[in-house]
Amino acid sequence: MFLAKGLVIGFSIAAPIGPIGILCIRRSLTQGKIVGLVSGLGAATADAIYGFMAGFGLTAISSLLLGQQTLLRILGGLFLCYLGCKIFGDKPANESAKINHKLGAYASTFLLTLTNPMTILGFIAIFSGLGLGETNNYFDATLLVLGVFWGSALWWLLLVGFIELFRDRLNSTIFQWVNRVSGLIIISFGILAIATVIWQ
Numbered sequence: 001m002f003l004a005k006g007l008v009i010g011f012s013i014a015a016p017i018g019p020i021g022i023l024c025i026r027r028s029l030t031q032g033k034i035v036g037l038v039s040g041l042g043a044a045t046a047d048a049i050y051g052f053m054a055g056f057g058l059t060a061i062s063s064l065l066l067g068q069q070t071l072l073r074i075l076g077g078l079f080l081c082y083l084g085c086k087i088f089g090d091k092p093a094n095e096s097a098k099i100n101h102k103l104g105a106y107a108s109t110f111l112l113t114l115t116n117p118m119t120i121l122g123f124i125a126i127f128s129g130l131g132l133g134e135t136n137n138y139f140d141a142t143l144l145v146l147g148v149f150w151g152s153a154l155w156w157l158l159l160v161g162f163i164e165l166f167r168d169r170l171n172s173t174i175f176q177w178v179n180r181v182s183g184l185i186i187i188s189f190g191i192l193a194i195a196t197v198i199w200q
Contacts, residue, residue, distance in 0.1 A: 002140045006051065006147015007154070009126055013047055013119070014040075014155040019080055019189040020109055024156060026087065026182035027105060028163040030175045035105050036163065040156020042106040044149050046113030047123075051148035054123040055141040073197050076115035080190030083108065088183025123148075 020043045028036025113119060170178075 002143040003147040006144040006149075007151035008147075009123075009144075010044070010047055010051070010148035010151025010153075011155050012151075013122055013126075013148070014043065014152040019186050020112060021159070022182055022185050022189075023083070023109060023112075024159060025163055026178055027101075028160045029167055029170065029178050030090075031101060031105075032167075033160050033164045035101055036160040037156060038102050039105040039109045040160060041153055042109035043113045044152035044156060045106075046110050047119065047152040048145055048149035049114070050120045050123045052145045053120065054126075055144045055148075056138070070197050072115045073193050076112060077190045077193030077197075079108075079112060079115070080193060081187050082190075084183045084185075084187030084190060086183075087179050087186060090179045090183075 020039075024036050024039045024043075027039050
C-alpha cells in the first residue's frame with residue numbers, strides 16, 4: 001500500500017514539464033535514450049531524497065533547506081542559465097560524446113532538482129495531506145521512499161521511450177534547432193528563478 005502511494009506521488013511530482021523535463025527531452029533527442037534516461041534518474045534520485053526527508057519527518061534538514069531557499073533559487077537559476085547557454089551553442093553529439101556525458105547528465109539533473117526548494121515543499125504538502133509524514137513505522141516509510149523513486153523513474157522511462165519513437169526521423173539540422181529552442185527555454189527558466197528572488 002505504501003509502495004503504491006509512493007509510486008503515485010513520485011510519478012505526479014516528476015510529470016509536470018519544467019526545466020528538468022525540457023533538459024531530458026533535449027538530451028533524449030540529441031544524445032540518445034540512455035543519456036535521457038540517466039538524466040531522468042538523476043532527478044528521480046533527488047526526488048527520493050526529498051521524499052526520504054518528508055517520509056521520515058526530518059524537519060530539521062527540510063527547514064534548513066527551506067531557510068536557504070533564496071540562495072538555492074539563485075544558484076539553481078544561474079546553473080540553468082549556464083546550461084541553457086551551453087546547450088544553445090552545442091552541436092549534435094557524436095557517439096563518443098554520449099558516453100562521456102552520462103555522469104554529467106545524471107549529476108546536473110540531480111543538482112538542479114535538489115536546488116529547487118519547491119520540490120521539498122511539494123513533498124511536505126503531499127505527505128501531510130495524505131497523513132504520511134513523520135510515520136513511526138520505518139518499514140512503511142522506506143517503502144514510501146522506494147515508491148517515490150520508482151514512480152519518478154517510471155515517468156522518465158515513459159517520456160524517454162516516447163521521444164525515442166521520433167528520434168530516428170530527425171536529422172542534424174533539426175537537432176541543431178532542438179538545441180537552440182531548448183537552450184532558450186532553459187535560460188528563460190533560469191532568469192525566472194532569479195527574478196522571483198529579486199521581486200519577492
